[in-house]
Amino acid sequence: xxxxxxxxxxxxxxxxxxxxxxxxxxxxxxxxxxxxxxxxxxxxxxxxxxxxxxxxxxxxxxxxxxxxxxxxxxxxxxxxxxxxxxxxxxxxxxxxxxxxxxxxxxxxxxxxxxxxxxxxxxxxxxxxxxxxxxxxxxxxxxxxxxxxxxxxxxxxxxxxxxxxxxxxxxxxxxxxxxxxxxxxxxxxxxxxxxxxxxxxxxxxxxxxxxxxxxxxxxxxxxxxxxxxxxxxxxxxxxxxxxxxxxxxxxxxxxxxxxxxxxxxxxxxxxxxxxxxxxxxxxxxxxxxxxxxxxxxxxxxxxxxxxxxxxxxxxxxxxxxxxxxxxxxxxxxxxxxxxxxxxxxxxxxxxxxxxxxxxxxxxxxxxxxxxxxxxxxxxxxxxxxxxxxxx
Numbered sequence: 421x422x423x424x425x426x427x428x429x430x431x432x433x434x435x436x437x438x439x440x441x442x443x444x445x446x447x448x449x450x451x452x453x454x455x456x457x458x459x460x461x462x463x464x465x466x467x468x469x470x471x472x473x474x475x476x477x478x479x480x481x482x483x484x485x486x487x488x489x490x491x492x493x494x495x496x497x498x499x500x501x502x503x504x505x506x507x508x509x510x511x512x513x514x515x516x517x518x519x520x521x522x523x524x525x526x527x528x529x530x531x532x533x534x535x536x537x538x539x540x541x542x543x544x545x546x547x548x549x550x551x552x553x554x555x556x557x558x559x560x561x562x563x564x565x566x567x568x569x570x571x572x573x574x575x576x577x578x579x580x581x582x583x584x585x586x587x588x589x590x591x592x593x594x595x596x597x598x599x600x601x602x603x604x605x606x607x608x609x610x611x612x613x614x615x616x617x618x619x620x621x622x623x624x625x626x627x628x629x630x631x632x633x634x635x636x637x638x639x640x641x642x643x644x645x646x647x648x649x650x651x652x653x654x655x656x657x658x659x660x661x662x663x664x665x666x667x668x669x670x671x672x673x674x675x676x677x678x679x680x681x682x683x684x685x686x687x688x689x690x691x692x693x694x695x696x697x698x699x700x701x702x703x704x705x706x707x708x709x710x711x712x713x714x715x716x717x718x719x720x721x722x723x724x725x726x727x728x729x730x731x732x733x734x735x736x737x738x739x740x741x742x743x744x745x746x747x748x749x750x751x752x753x754x755x756x757x758x759x760x761x762x763x764x765x766x767x768x769x770x771x772x773x774x775x776x777x778x779x780x781x782x783x784x785x786x787x788x789x790x791x792x793x794x795x796x797x798x799x800x801x802x803x804x805x806x807x808x809x810x
Contacts, residue, residue, distance in 0.1 A: 549603050552570060573588055582611070600632055601630070601633050606626065617658075622649040629643070638657075641663060644680055669698050675693040676690060676692060686715055687717070690727045691710070739776050740777040741776050744773075747806070796809045
């Protein structure tokens, strides 16, 4: 931390002790709870008591928030939304300090029911479902319960972020739904879709899944652009196939993830449970749990290595996770979640970033942390300009 930031921090600390700090300033101080243990140069004989008072107060608040008084601490698990005060924010640059922040979870506005819209009126920047007949449904503005019917099944919204396909009982074969549905998430939102066979898919922001309303034939095939986490219903007679650019993933019943964003340099498949085969132009690879296969977009090279499964699962649990990532990698994830366009001005820092950030944090909070590492941001509307502060 440079001298100017140190001075500002000490000023805020004094305002906190005297009760004059604003809510925003208090949040800023809380974001640096761990700083006290690793940046001793901030502590002087004049402010040591202030630091101890802040640290003690924050520790009590943090213990209460994350339930440390319980016998069993909360753990992150697949397909469970983070509910511990929107989780912990931690972001570090290599050689910098650890930071934490627990943002408040915003309340959601009441939902209004709408009717399906024609394709020409596709909702923008909202989660949308395109039915086999071409109609679009603004899912986020639909009330809970059944939002659409197709022959042989109902489509319902069970909570604010879950869409469920439910085959109707006693449906004759000739009445089954035919054709493909497409579900698309906007930037800044993830969504869980339960397919007609019972398989569950969690789509990350700015992602699209194309799938049959009802699976028919010898295989269950879907198409993905973006990123998704899959929990596949086991069916030995009907393998599940995920197709994306340059590759095809074949499974019988397993938990895995595919990252196929067009702006990433490779396509990643990460296996958490079971077994899958990844097929690409330059070969096929069988994976075991804990492994990751990448297909390079430039030369189609297929590579297999051990995966950082906690990092890959982080977004499912409402977290960003960085492990020695460069700034453009960090900013691509931020751009998808906060719906901003990122531009770069001048040279960029060569530091690598590691840590975790709650995706419930505001963009302002995230940028404020990053700016401590000699990076400057200028936000104008939906455009975020990044420059290196020398």
